[in-house]
Structures are given as C-alpha cells and as structure tokens.
Amino acid sequence: MKTAEIAQRYLDYFEKNGHTIVPSASLVTDDPALLFTVAGMVPFIPYLSGDVPAPYARVADVQKCLRTNDIEEVGKTPRHGTFFQMLGNWSFGDYFKEDAIRYAWELLTAPEADGGLGFDAKDLWVTVYEEDDEAFELWERIAGLPAERIQRLGKDTNYWSTGLPGPAGPCSEIFFDRGPEYGADGGPATDDDRYVEIWNLVFMQYEITNVRSKYDFDIVGELPNKNIDTGMGLERIAFIKQGVDNMYETDQVRPVLDAAVALSGRAYGANHEDDVRFRVVADHVRSSLMLLSDGVTPSNDGRGYILRRLMRRAIRSMRLLGVEGPTFAQLFAVSRDAMKDTYPVVESDWARISQYALAEEATFLRTLAAGETILEESLAQTRAAGGSTVPGAEAFLLHDTYGFPIDLTLEVAEEAGLTVDRASFDRLMKQQRDRAKADARSRKRLLADTSIYRVFRAHGETVFTGYTDLETESRVLGILVDGASVDRALTGQIAEVILAETALYAESGGQVADKGVIVGPGYELDVIDVQRPVAGLISHTVEVTTGEVGVGQAATTVVDAANRRAARQAHSATHLVHAALRDTLGKTATQAGSLNRAGYLRFDFTWGQSLSPETRSEIEEIANNAVRDNLEVTTRVLPLAEAKDLGAQALFGEKYGDVVRMVDIGGPWSRELCGGTHVSSSAEIGLVNLVGESSVGASNRRVEALVGLDAFRELAAERAIVSQLTSTLKTPRDQLPARIAELAANLKAAEKKIAQFEARALGERLPQLVDSARRIGRFQVVAQSLGTAGSADDVRSLALQVRDRLGADAAAVVALGAEVGGRAVVIVATNDTARTAGAKAGVLAKSAAAALGGGGGGRDDVAQGGGTDAAAMPAALDAITSALESQAA
Structure with a gap:
C-alpha cells in the first residue's frame, strides 16, 4: 500500500465520520516558542488550549512535521526520521475517549477492501496511563483485547502535557508487534524495537498548574471542554504495510x-x-x-x-x-x-x-x-611539536566556525596517523548545546504561554477598521501590566490594552505597527507597539500619559495619519519593486522577506549573485514607471484557492487562512496576498529611490529603497554634494567622474612614491640593525623598534634581510616592531639554527602581542603579532628577549 494511499484512506474514513478535512499547515510555525511544526498538534494548540475558539468541532488532517532532536539516531533505527507526516484526528469539546478508541480500532482493523488498513488484531498491543481505568476498560470492551495486551505505564510515557500550565491528560498508545525475529517478547513495556508505536491517543481532560517538570505538576480540575488529540505516524504505517524493515525503504x-x-x-x-x-x-x-x-x-x-x-x-x-x-x-x-x-x-x-x-x-x-x-x-603543527593528538579546541573551531564536520576531522587525522582529543571536543559541544537549550527554555518560558489572552479572545476577533478609517470608537476589553490582568492602568505605567475594535495596524507581513494614540474619558495613551499575540486578537502596548484607563471604558484609536500615509507608500512600493525584480530577473526571483516602515523599504529575494548597476537602474526605472502610470490599487477578499488560480504571489512561510486578501496594482502586473495597508493608486507613492543592494546569504539578495518624501530628500542631498564638488573642483557636473578618477590616480601614485621612500629609508637601516645584534644564550638576537612604517610587509621584508645577514651558522632571532596605520606590529623571524635550538617565531610573536593588547602567531620561521597599544612596544620586545633568556637558562 503506497504512502499516499494510506493517507487518503485515513482522511476518507474520518470525513465519513463527520470530520472536517483540513490541509497541512506549513513546517514553519507561527508559534514563537518553536522553530518548526514538530508535531501534528502544533497548528491546533490555540484551539486545544482554548486561547482561540475552534472553528470546527472535529477535524482530521495529514500534517507535515520536522524534528531534529534525535538527529544522531537517523539511519540507526527503523523509525527515526527528521521529516515525517502525522495523521491526526481532533475533537474540540465534541467526542471523547470512547469514540477516539472506537475510531482508531475500527480504521486499523477494518479490511482493506472496506477502506480500512487491514491490521490483524493479534499483532496490536495497547498501553494506557497506569491510573486510567476507564481507557483500560474501553479497550477491553471495544477492541476485545485481552488484559495482558493492555499494559499500564507511567507518566513518563503515557501522560501528555506541554510542560507549562494549561491542558494535560493521559494518553493511550497503539503498538504493532513486528514478530519474534525483531526482539524479545513482552509487549511495549520492554521498550524493544520489536514493538513499533503507530498511534497515540491523547485524552486532554485536565487543567494543570504549579508545573515543576513535565511529569511533576498539580491537577486543578477537569477542563470544561475535553479535547481529543491523536497522531498516527504515516511513515511508520507505510513501512509496516509495505513489508520493509524501516521508514527509509518506503516508497x-x-x-x-x-x-x-x-x-x-x-x-x-x-x-x-x-x-x-x-x-x-x-x-x-x-x-x-x-x-x-x-x-x-x-x-x-x-x-x-x-x-x-x-x-x-x-x-x-x-x-x-x-x-x-x-x-x-x-x-x-x-x-x-x-x-x-x-x-x-x-x-x-x-x-x-x-x-x-x-x-x-x-x-x-x-x-x-x-x-x-x-x-x-x-x-603539521601537531607532528612538528612531537605530539600525536589534535587539540579538541581546534577541532571545535573547525566545526563551529568553518562548518567542517567532526567526522571528517577524525577521518583525516586517522589517515595522518594522529588522533583528536574527542573528550575536549565533546565538552565544548556540550557547552554549546547547553547554551542553546538554555536559550530555548528561556524563549519557551517567555513566549509560549499565551493563556492570559484566552479570556479576551473569547469575546471574538478584534475588528480591524484601519483599511478605511483612521479613527475608531471602541471599548476596553482588558488591560495587562507586567503580564498580569488588571482592572486599570495609571499615569506613567506601560500596559497592554485589548480593544473590541481598532484602527491601528498590528505589525505583520513586513509592515511595522502604526503610530498613534488611544483616548477616552479622562485619559490618553501613547501607542508604543501593536501586535497579534494570538490569532484574531490585537494587543496595543501603550504608555499612560494622562489620567488612568479602566476595563469597560470607552476608547478611541487615533492613527498618526502622516506616518500611516508614508507606511502605505512604502508597502505599495515594495510590491512594485517585487514586480520589477521578477520582470527583470525572471520568476525565480521570489520574495524571501521584507520590512516596510514610513519612507523606507527593505526587500529580500532569491538570487545568487550581485546586481549590476545597469540592472539596478532598470529595476528602479520599472518601479517609477509604474508610479508615473498611476496604476489603480485594488483589494479583494476571496478564497485562497481562487487567489492562487489568479496567480497571486504568496510569501513563503506566511500562514494564510481559507479566505485571503489579495492586492492588485495595475491588475495582474502586481498581484500578491497581503494584509497590509496600501495607497489607492500608484502615483501616491511619489518616488522610489533604490539606495542599496547587498548579500544576505549564499542565494539571497537584499535591496533597500527610500520612498516618497524620504526618497526626494536623499536625492536632494546627493544634488547638494554634486554641487559642492563642482564648485570645489571647478569642474562641470558631467566631467566630475573623469576629474575624480584623475585625482584618485594622482593620489595612488603619490602614495606609491611615499611607500617606496619609506621602504628605502627602512632598507638604509639594515647595517645598523645587523650591528645591533646581541647574544642571549645560544641566540643572536636583534630586537628593535623602527618607529613608523608604511606597511607590515616592509617590516617583514627588513626582518628577513636582517636574519639572512646574520648568517646561517648563528642562531638568529630577529624581532622588529613598528607603528603601521596607528596599530602596533611586531614581526619575528628565525633561521633553521635558531629553530633547532627551540626558538619558534609564532610563539615569540604571540608573547609580544599579549603586551600590545592584541593577538598573534604564525609559522615557526616567520610570524606576526600586533595590538592597539603602540606605546607598549618596548614591553613587547622585552617579552621576546625575556622568553629567549628563560630558554637560555
């Protein structure tokens, strides 16, 4: 049975049993505590928690999921995969435990000819939470399973919670017995690969609080609406039904x-x-x-x-x-x-x-x-030092900074007859993972609990009137201060205010939030931010500037009209730039993110190379031609499928509902799904001035532009600069590029002559430097400060000349310091005789650099150090001579 057929049988069965069938949500979840949709229940969390009223009583889906917490197990077990598909059926206060068990058993064991999955009942085992007598009895009655094939397990395996206060409940898991050739007898309790978990039924019936760990919490009581959350692994069913050993061998x-x-x-x-x-x-x-x-x-x-x-x-x-x-x-x-x-x-x-x-x-x-x-x-350095183990810190640097896998480091080292300090590497990796986990826990703690908004969302969706109005009368539904619900907020306090209606735009789709105020009887609130903490609810972060605001009071939202006008210009201009990019570069140049604020836009798009000046000019011209042509801007609300059929561009990763808002500029020339605010005709944008283009990744580029008055001011500033240059250089505007190129060439020639002069002046010091050599133990040492130098290369060249003049028989160590471009530089050079005697240029340069407040190192024969403290040059040279003296001793 093909994977796609298994999924279709599942959906057909639950549709026949009254479930609404919904498409998979994106792998990119809008849950701020998660990077990806890690389980089938993620898109339904707002409904399961009660934060958002469910739009249907019962639903079924096939959800794309991605999980990488067990990435090291991929390929080693039959069931661990990073991408997987979860078959789920859900009830939001509708049916509960008995029907969930009946549906699962009926679908699994019904013959294939009747639309079922055709499992033999004798191959199936069940686990229940150890205290869930009701589930145990239902499995006996509905499935006719003998008691020995219903195993009771503890909270660690058969109790579900998010690890946060909120809904929780026992679960029941269904396992398939692959047979004695795959492991020991004894059922799922053996935790053996012989028994493959294929379906998990979660009975979400309790409210928990005082959560001390995922399995240690207090049960407050039963939920007013009990929910069903089930998940069946499509890949696991597929490898069983296709008669292969693991998910990697499915179709x-x-x-x-x-x-x-x-x-x-x-x-x-x-x-x-x-x-x-x-x-x-x-x-x-x-x-x-x-x-x-x-x-x-x-x-x-x-x-x-x-x-x-x-x-x-x-x-x-x-x-x-x-x-x-x-x-x-x-x-x-x-x-x-x-x-x-x-x-x-x-x-x-x-x-x-x-x-x-x-x-x-x-x-x-x-x-x-x-x-x-x-x-x-x-x-090579490890071998030269007589060692046999590459330091773990160097392997970690390769892995963390350069992306070089540790497996390849181990392989290459082994081929060279060396080992890697794996324990040190693993310790550094663990520290990094611990930091990442702490960050993830912090994000989850700070962002995941949205239950505080549940009571406000229960009043219905916040009505956004800002597409047509800049002022809207409403009433205060709720006030939050420091994350807690309060009756009122006083002058000087920062608070979140929830209203029934608002004209203020909440940040989304790349457009930043509106500026404005909220006013009411005896109070005024300055709006700091506007967000959507849960779907359908708009929250205003405000500072109470006058009076005090209380729940139930009248409130009028007032949008800053000038800021909104400039933001609309920028957002509509973003659509023009997107269309111009696709006209110029082709259909593969698709949007990868954007930011719009008053007078400014930033647009990221898929493209693998920088844009030529000619291409940038062409994009800018196409966008401004659209402004000149005064194209009509229209919006329509229509079903998502219809909008896609009309060719509307959707932003990847953006979550869209069944009904969407489509924005046309010039009809189909620019047609995008967008919830932002826009001008009514393209001429209102005024002007688009492309001011930057850069890389934001291997295959992503970014263009930045100023819009409207901001674009005009930028061009006016450039005009002023050009005017100043024509006056200063006494050159007509059209001849400025040639004149500036001439001046740059003259400057470069002068700098070259100065460098030659400085190098010649340094070279003339060669005899004096050779004569300054003094003996330190076995070494002939030159340690001198040159003052200033044109470049580090000049200092290096002189150090090598001095080393060669001292002769091969002498154990020559040369350390020359200089100030180059305001920075202290030390070059150390050693010959073969000195290196045999133990003088390593890289080690000496590092000791000098420490005195200079910087870093250094390099090869054993020549190395460089440096720092910001040029006044410490004598101390840096003394550090080198001291190191040689200690060796001599």
Whole structure:
C-alpha cells in the first residue's frame, strides 16, 4: 500500500465520520516558542488550549512535521526520521475517549477492501496511563483485547502535557508487534524495537498548574471542554504495510537511497556503516526539499541553520560513501519526483528550490576544501611539536566556525596517523548545546504561554477598521501590566490594552505597527507597539500619559495619519519593486522577506549573485514607471484557492487562512496576498529611490529603497554634494567622474612614491640593525623598534634581510616592531639554527602581542603579532628577549 494511499484512506474514513478535512499547515510555525511544526498538534494548540475558539468541532488532517532532536539516531533505527507526516484526528469539546478508541480500532482493523488498513488484531498491543481505568476498560470492551495486551505505564510515557500550565491528560498508545525475529517478547513495556508505536491517543481532560517538570505538576480540575488529540505516524504505517524493515525503504524515501547507491557505486545492505549513511542521505535530502518548499533558506541561525545542517550532513554522508563531487542535482530531483503527487509545490517551485540546494552544496564543498587546508596545517603543527593528538579546541573551531564536520576531522587525522582529543571536543559541544537549550527554555518560558489572552479572545476577533478609517470608537476589553490582568492602568505605567475594535495596524507581513494614540474619558495613551499575540486578537502596548484607563471604558484609536500615509507608500512600493525584480530577473526571483516602515523599504529575494548597476537602474526605472502610470490599487477578499488560480504571489512561510486578501496594482502586473495597508493608486507613492543592494546569504539578495518624501530628500542631498564638488573642483557636473578618477590616480601614485621612500629609508637601516645584534644564550638576537612604517610587509621584508645577514651558522632571532596605520606590529623571524635550538617565531610573536593588547602567531620561521597599544612596544620586545633568556637558562 503506497504512502499516499494510506493517507487518503485515513482522511476518507474520518470525513465519513463527520470530520472536517483540513490541509497541512506549513513546517514553519507561527508559534514563537518553536522553530518548526514538530508535531501534528502544533497548528491546533490555540484551539486545544482554548486561547482561540475552534472553528470546527472535529477535524482530521495529514500534517507535515520536522524534528531534529534525535538527529544522531537517523539511519540507526527503523523509525527515526527528521521529516515525517502525522495523521491526526481532533475533537474540540465534541467526542471523547470512547469514540477516539472506537475510531482508531475500527480504521486499523477494518479490511482493506472496506477502506480500512487491514491490521490483524493479534499483532496490536495497547498501553494506557497506569491510573486510567476507564481507557483500560474501553479497550477491553471495544477492541476485545485481552488484559495482558493492555499494559499500564507511567507518566513518563503515557501522560501528555506541554510542560507549562494549561491542558494535560493521559494518553493511550497503539503498538504493532513486528514478530519474534525483531526482539524479545513482552509487549511495549520492554521498550524493544520489536514493538513499533503507530498511534497515540491523547485524552486532554485536565487543567494543570504549579508545573515543576513535565511529569511533576498539580491537577486543578477537569477542563470544561475535553479535547481529543491523536497522531498516527504515516511513515511508520507505510513501512509496516509495505513489508520493509524501516521508514527509509518506503516508497517516498527509498528512491533517494537508491540514487545515492548508484552515485556511490556501493551496495546497500552490505555494510552497516554505509547503510546508515545511505539512510541519512535519503532522510535529509527529503527533509531539506520539504523545508525549501515551505520557504526556509540556508543560513547560520534559526530555521536556516537547521536546514543548512541537514544539507551538510547529507553532503558529508555522500563524501564518506566515496563521492566527493556534487550530487544534489540528482538526489533532489529524485526526491521531488517521489513527493510531488502529495505535495505539488515541490515540482511547481522546483526552479527556486533547486537553486538554493545547488548553491548550498557548492558553498559547502568549498568550505570542505578550505577546512581541509586548515586541518592539514593543524596536523603539521601537531607532528612538528612531537605530539600525536589534535587539540579538541581546534577541532571545535573547525566545526563551529568553518562548518567542517567532526567526522571528517577524525577521518583525516586517522589517515595522518594522529588522533583528536574527542573528550575536549565533546565538552565544548556540550557547552554549546547547553547554551542553546538554555536559550530555548528561556524563549519557551517567555513566549509560549499565551493563556492570559484566552479570556479576551473569547469575546471574538478584534475588528480591524484601519483599511478605511483612521479613527475608531471602541471599548476596553482588558488591560495587562507586567503580564498580569488588571482592572486599570495609571499615569506613567506601560500596559497592554485589548480593544473590541481598532484602527491601528498590528505589525505583520513586513509592515511595522502604526503610530498613534488611544483616548477616552479622562485619559490618553501613547501607542508604543501593536501586535497579534494570538490569532484574531490585537494587543496595543501603550504608555499612560494622562489620567488612568479602566476595563469597560470607552476608547478611541487615533492613527498618526502622516506616518500611516508614508507606511502605505512604502508597502505599495515594495510590491512594485517585487514586480520589477521578477520582470527583470525572471520568476525565480521570489520574495524571501521584507520590512516596510514610513519612507523606507527593505526587500529580500532569491538570487545568487550581485546586481549590476545597469540592472539596478532598470529595476528602479520599472518601479517609477509604474508610479508615473498611476496604476489603480485594488483589494479583494476571496478564497485562497481562487487567489492562487489568479496567480497571486504568496510569501513563503506566511500562514494564510481559507479566505485571503489579495492586492492588485495595475491588475495582474502586481498581484500578491497581503494584509497590509496600501495607497489607492500608484502615483501616491511619489518616488522610489533604490539606495542599496547587498548579500544576505549564499542565494539571497537584499535591496533597500527610500520612498516618497524620504526618497526626494536623499536625492536632494546627493544634488547638494554634486554641487559642492563642482564648485570645489571647478569642474562641470558631467566631467566630475573623469576629474575624480584623475585625482584618485594622482593620489595612488603619490602614495606609491611615499611607500617606496619609506621602504628605502627602512632598507638604509639594515647595517645598523645587523650591528645591533646581541647574544642571549645560544641566540643572536636583534630586537628593535623602527618607529613608523608604511606597511607590515616592509617590516617583514627588513626582518628577513636582517636574519639572512646574520648568517646561517648563528642562531638568529630577529624581532622588529613598528607603528603601521596607528596599530602596533611586531614581526619575528628565525633561521633553521635558531629553530633547532627551540626558538619558534609564532610563539615569540604571540608573547609580544599579549603586551600590545592584541593577538598573534604564525609559522615557526616567520610570524606576526600586533595590538592597539603602540606605546607598549618596548614591553613587547622585552617579552621576546625575556622568553629567549628563560630558554637560555
């Protein structure tokens, strides 16, 4: 049974049983405590917690999920994967425990011919929470399971909570017995791979508080509306129904594994380590494909870092399989073909997805080449020092700074006959993980608990009137001070104010929040920020500037009209720039983020190289032509599917409902899904002035522009500068570029002559420096300050000349210091005789740099140190001579 067929049978069954079928939400969740949708229940958290009223009583879905907390187990067990699909059925205060158990058992055991999944009841085991007698009895009655196949387990496995105050409850898990060839008898309690968990039924029935840990809390009482939250792993069902040993061999994953086998020339099933690598490639390529399809792009932090890690682990695994060249063109195409029937976007958006994948692979292959060079130097230094172990700190630096995998470091070191201080490396990695976990806990603590807004959201959605009005009368529904609900806020306090209606725009879609005030009888509030803490609710962060505001009072929101007008200009101009980019660069130049505020826009887009000045001018001209043409700006509210059929551009990663707002500028020329505020015609934008273009990643570019009066002021300032230059240089405006180029050439020639003079002056000091040599133990030492020098290269050249003049028989150590461009520089050079006697230039340079308040190091024969404290040069040179004296002693 194909994976897609299993999913369809699931949806058909629950639709027949009165469930609304909803599409998968994005892997990019809008939950601020999570990077990704890590479980099927994530999109439904607001409904399960009661923060937002559920729009349906019962629902079923197939949800895309991504989890990397067990990434090291991928490929080693039959069930660990980073991307997976969760089949879920949900009840929000509708049916409960009995129906949830009945639905699960009926679907699992009904014959395939009748639309079921055709499991044999004798192969299924069940676990329940040890105190849940009701669930135990229901399984006996509904499924007819013997008591010995219903196992009672503790809170650590069979009790669900978020780890925060709120809803919780016992759960019941269904397991498939793979048979005695896979492990010991004894049921799921043995925790053996023989028993595969396929479905988890969560009975969300209690409210908990005083949470001391995920399994230690106080139960306040039963929830007023009991919920059902279930999840069945699609990949787990698929590998069982398809008769294969693990999820990597199912129909949506195996094609990538087979492609990796073909590229490597190695056999699958012949070697355990190779098999793990093949599975890692198959899993990570699919996960990367799905992340890219949801708008995530590789970067060094957040979601982009997770994607980058997955892609680089896949590249590393292919390398360990003997393939050193690029493979993503083949592997991603195969994964696309395996997933496109279920997720058509991987094919329709293939040009953009493949562009990112190939660029990231090329970048990492270059990183590997550079990392190997750095590692070779480290290995050489370890051998030269007579050691056999590469320090863990150097391996961690390669991993953390250069992205060079520890596995490859170990492999290269082993080939060189050396080892790596793995314990030190692991210690540094643990410290890094601990910092990341502490940060994640902090974010979860600060951001995840939105239950305080539940009572306000129960009044309904906040009505936003700002599309048509700049003032709106309303009433105060609630006030929060320091996160607690209060009756009133006093003069000078910072508070959150919840209103029934508002004309103030809440930050979203790249547009910053409106400025303005909220006024009422005897009070005035200055609006600091406007946000949407939960779906459908708008919260105003304010400072009480006059009087005091209380719950239930009348309130009028007043938008700063000038700021709103400039923000509308910027947001509409963003749409023009996006359309101009696509006109100029093609359809693969898609939006990857934006920021709009009064008079300014920033627009990120997918593109792998810098824009030429001619291209920038063309984009700017297209946008301003649209302004000149006074194109009509219209908005429509319509179903999402209809908007997409009309060609509306959607921002990847943005969450859209079934009904969306579509903004047209000039009809289909610019057509985007957008909830922001806009001008009514393009001429209102006034002017678009592109002021910057830069890189924000391997395949992302950013353009910045000023809009309206801000754009005019920038051009006026540039005009003033040009006027000043024409006056100062007494040159007509059209001849300025040539005149400035002439002056720059003259300056460069003068600087070259000065450098030659300074170098010649330094060279004339050569005899005096050689004569200044003094003996320190076995060494002939020159340690002198040169004053100022044109460049560090001049100092280096002179130090090498002095070293050579001292002769090969002498153990020559030369340390020359100088001030170069306001910074202190010390060059140390040693000859073979000195190095044999123990003088290492890199060590000596480092000791000098410490005195200068900087850093240094280098090779044993020549090295450089430096710092900001030029006055400490005598102390720096003394540090070198002291080090040599201690060696001599």
